[in-house]
Amino acid sequence: MLPSSQPKAIVIGAGILGLAYARSLKLAGFSVDVFERSAKASGSSIRNFGMVWPIGQPKGTMLDRAMRTRDIWINICKSANIWHKQTGSVQLLSNILELELGKEFIERENPHRPKLQLLNKEQTLSVLPIAHKQNTHGSIYSGTEIIVEAREAIRLIPEYFAEQLGIRFHFNTTVTEVQPHRIKTSTQKTYEADIIVICSGYEINLLFPEVFAAAPITISQLNMLRSARISQTIPAVCAGLSFLHYGSYEKLPSSAIYKKWVTDNYPAQHFHGIHLLISQNYTNQLTIGDSHDYGQHHDPFQSNDVDQHIIDYLNDVLDIPNLSIAQRWTGQYLKLTNGKSEWFEQIEKGIFIANGPGGAGMTLGFGMAEDTISQMIG
Numbered sequence: 001m002l003p004s005s006q007p008k009a010i011v012i013g014a015g016i017l018g019l020a021y022a023r024s025l026k027l028a029g030f031s032v033d034v035f036e037r038s039a040k041a042s043g044s045s046i047r048n049f050g051m052v053w054p055i056g057q058p059k060g061t062m063l064d065r066a067m068r069t070r071d072i073w074i075n076i077c078k079s080a081n082i083w084h085k086q087t088g089s090v091q092l093l094s095n096i097l098e099l100e101l102g103k104e105f106i107e108r109e110n111p112h113r114p115k116l117q118l119l120n121k122e123q124t125l126s127v128l129p130i131a132h133k134q135n136t137h138g139s140i141y142s143g144t145e146i147i148v149e150a151r152e153a154i155r156l157i158p159e160y161f162a163e164q165l166g167i168r169f170h171f172n173t174t175v176t177e178v179q180p181h182r183i184k185t186s187t188q189k190t191y192e193a194d195i196i197v198i199c200s201g202y203e204i205n206l207l208f209p210e211v212f213a214a215a216p217i218t219i220s221q222l223n224m225l226r227s228a229r230i231s232q233t234i235p236a237v238c239a240g241l242s243f244l245h246y247g248s249y250e251k252l253p254s255s256a257i258y259k260k261w262v263t264d265n266y267p268a269q270h271f272h273g274i275h276l277l278i279s280q281n282y283t284n285q286l287t288i289g290d291s292h293d294y295g296q297h298h299d300p301f302q303s304n305d306v307d308q309h310i311i312d313y314l315n316d317v318l319d320i321p322n323l324s325i326a327q328r329w330t331g332q333y334l335k336l337t338n339g340k341s342e343w344f345e346q347i348e349k350g351i352f353i354a355n356g357p358g359g360a361g362m363t364l365g366f367g368m369a370e371d372t373i374s375q376m377i378g
Contacts, residue, residue, distance in 0.1 A: 007031070008194050009033070009196070012183070012200050015154065017368070018139065049150070051146075051236055055113075083153075089236050090124065095135070102138060102139070105252060127235065131318060173186070175312055178196055193231075198351070218337055219332055220333055221294075222331045223303065223310065224328070233280065244258070274310055288314065354368070
């Protein structure tokens, strides 16, 4: 450790994981500086749904981490006057097989999850009137999910952390070199610290290309949409295809049969890893997605075909009159290929990588930082 009355930490990246580690390190007694190459966070942390989504995490460590993250989000948003809404979520079940999966999930998970219910068709339409009246067979309701407006919240939290916790943020400052206990920036300034945490996604490839090349990771690219304002107010929504996406649904008795059904009935959606998610912000706009195409390189061209596959599936499960798309964008995040839930690694003395929660940074970030901080300072 550096000779100092207070230990020092540097966090690289001001997205959700960078903010989470900055908070945990500060609460552990460190003086914390956060470096962000852009004027404000612009990566995957602002390109998502703003969903804190415990329903998707398997029981045990990951669900506990998600619920802890949820509580931290609520406390921060209330204290910092950041918009958030405890919406809960509705997973639409649009055929008999999905209804059976819903029953299997409820039976297995009810002892482990608060506020979990299987709703029939009439109850579903009461909670979500825009559900497709012909195709809806029921739904899974969960009361634990919350929504923030990610593109605003991620950019408001630094001001709150600076004022309330004394964390120093250095925006428009690119870190060009990382060595044990020291970083160098593009302005040729050097900063020293006991601990350095790299939370900047793909930027790891620039700082430690050999570590990045050897890591068990791929890059997931998503297509995302935002609608114009709608008149209805809705909870967070997902649908049957989510049974193939989240760890919480793994190994249900009917999972293999359902996967075969999806490949036969939604081949394009299955190929592009599409499963419907919808969140609604305070202006009643909907964030709609998403797709998952994996690889080490992605062209920067958004495919209208993929967008249309998302909309086609949406129209099978929802009935939203005059839906108009106002914005389209892509996002990318690192995803581990070895089945682990995060990429947390010490690569040199005092230098740590904290990344790779697989698109669940909003749901797991604060809890992940709390769970791993002891490995840095122990």
